Amino acid sequence: MEDNYPFDDLERVKRVNAPPFLYTRIKAKIQEQSDQVSLISVRWVYAAGVAVILLLLVNGFAISKRLNSDNSEGYNPSTIIASMELRSSNYLYDE
Amino acid sequence: MLDEQEFKQMYNEHADRVYNVCINYLHNTEEAEEATQDVFVKAYNSFTSFQGQAKVSTWLYRIAVNQCLDQLKARKRKKRFAYLVSILPGEESRVGIRAVNFNHPGVQLEDKEGMEKIYRCIESLPDRQQTALILKTLEHQSVKEIAEIMEMSPKAVESLLSRAKQNLKKKLQN
Numbered sequence: 687m688e689d690n691y692p693f694d695d696l697e698r699v700k701r702v703n704a705p706p707f708l709y710t711r712i713k714a715k716i717q718e719q720s721d722q723v724s725l726i727s728v729r730w731v732y733a734a735g736v737a738v739i740l741l742l743l744v745n746g747f748a749i750s751k752r753l754n755s756d757n758s759e760g761y762n763p764s765t766i767i768a769s770m771e772l773r774s775s776n777y778l779y780d781e
Numbered sequence: 782m783l784d785e786q787e788f789k790q791m792y793n794e795h796a797d798r799v800y801n802v803c804i805n806y807l808h809n810t811e812e813a814e815e816a817t818q819d820v821f822v823k824a825y826n827s828f829t830s831f832q833g834q835a836k837v838s839t840w841l842y843r844i845a846v847n848q849c850l851d852q853l854k855a856r857k858r859k860k861r862f863a864y865l866v867s868i869l870p871g872e873e874s875r876v877g878i879r880a881v882n883f884n885h886p887g888v889q890l891e892d893k894e895g896m897e898k899i900y901r902c903i904e905s906l907p908d909r910q911q912t913a914l915i916l917k918t919l920e921h922q923s924v925k926e927i928a929e930i931m932e933m934s935p936k937a938v939e940s941l942l943s944r945a946k947q948n949l950k951k952k953l954q955n
Contacts, residue, residue, distance in 0.1 A: 692953060693901045693946070696918045699896070700887040704800035705814060709792050712821045720821065 783828045792821060795838060798920075799845045801887075805919045806849035806911075807851060807930055808885045808900045820845045841923075842930045853904065856881060872913050902952040910945035917942055 767774055783791070799820050803813035823844050824831075831840055883897040903911055912931060916922045924942075926933045 692949065693918055695892070695895065695899060696928060698889070699805075699885070699919060700889075701797070702804060702886045704796040705810075708800075708817060709789065711814075712792070712818050712825075714788065715818055715822050716825055718838060719826075728861055770927060 783825060788825055791824070791837065795841050795885055796821075798838065802842065802845045802915070802920060803849055804885055804887065805915050806846075806904075807852060807881075808883050808897075808904075809881050810884050810886060812852060812881065813855075816845070816848050820848050823848070827947065835914075839929050842916070843932075846916075846930065850908050850912070872938055899953065902949055905946055905952060906948055910948060912936055914939045914945040914949065 766772075796817070798816045800813060800942065803816040804810065804821070807813050807816060820841065824841060830836075835843075846850070873897075883893070883900065885900070888896045903914060907929065913927055916927045916930060917924075922930070924935045924938050928938045931938065
């Protein structure tokens with residue numbers, strides 16, 4: 687076996703040129719990538735917008751429900767006094 | 782960000798060099814083309830982070846080496862997956878998985894068999910040894926340039942090279 691094997695063999699490997707149209711393909715890849723990035727950002731803007739609208743709707747619904755329930759079953763002192771049979775006067779004894 | 786004219790100039794100056802690195806790592810024209818494309822896309826995207834401490838060629842070599850090593854790892858993962866699939870029953874599970882052919886346009890036809898063996902042995906070396914060997918013997922870079930590309934000291938590169946050569950000889954003798 688030769689002494690400098692395999693390095694002499696490797697010396698015989700020729701330099702090659704980059705294939706034609708590679709630059710065009712690289713440009714297309716860069717363009718495709720930037721299109722995808724803008725598409726993703728538009729999607730994120732839509733998603734964020736929908737999330738905010740949903741949040742506002744849920745808040746509005748909760749607030750309106752709370753207001754309605756306050757009106758119908760709100761705090762009424764005379765109802766509580768009557769239901770607990772409390773005295774509403776300062777006369778403590780039935781005299 | 783690079784404008785189109787600057788990018789084209791960078792491509793014209795370095796495309797052959799990057800393509801040769803890729804073909805020497807991957808020894809397959811399709812994969813080397815894909816890797817070269819990815820190298821230039823990465824270079825385009827990260828040009829703002831390139832501060833000019835190194836030469837553009839050194840920086841591109843570094844990107845190319847990392848890209849090729851990543852692609853080789855992916856190839857090994859595919860091979861393992863193919864092995865797992867091959868032990869499963871059913872012929873249809875083997876569809877879509879094929880071995881990577883040795884296809885190096887710089888190797889003459891009469892040398893193909895012998896060179897394929899040498900390249901397979903280089904591929905089986907540890908990453909750093911493989912890189913040092915390719916950059917030295919196939920890319921004809923100086924030890925200083927290899928040290929800059931690999932971000933190591935020239936002495937470390939020299940010892941890496943001597944270990945790589947020893948290991949390659951051993952692998953070829955076995």
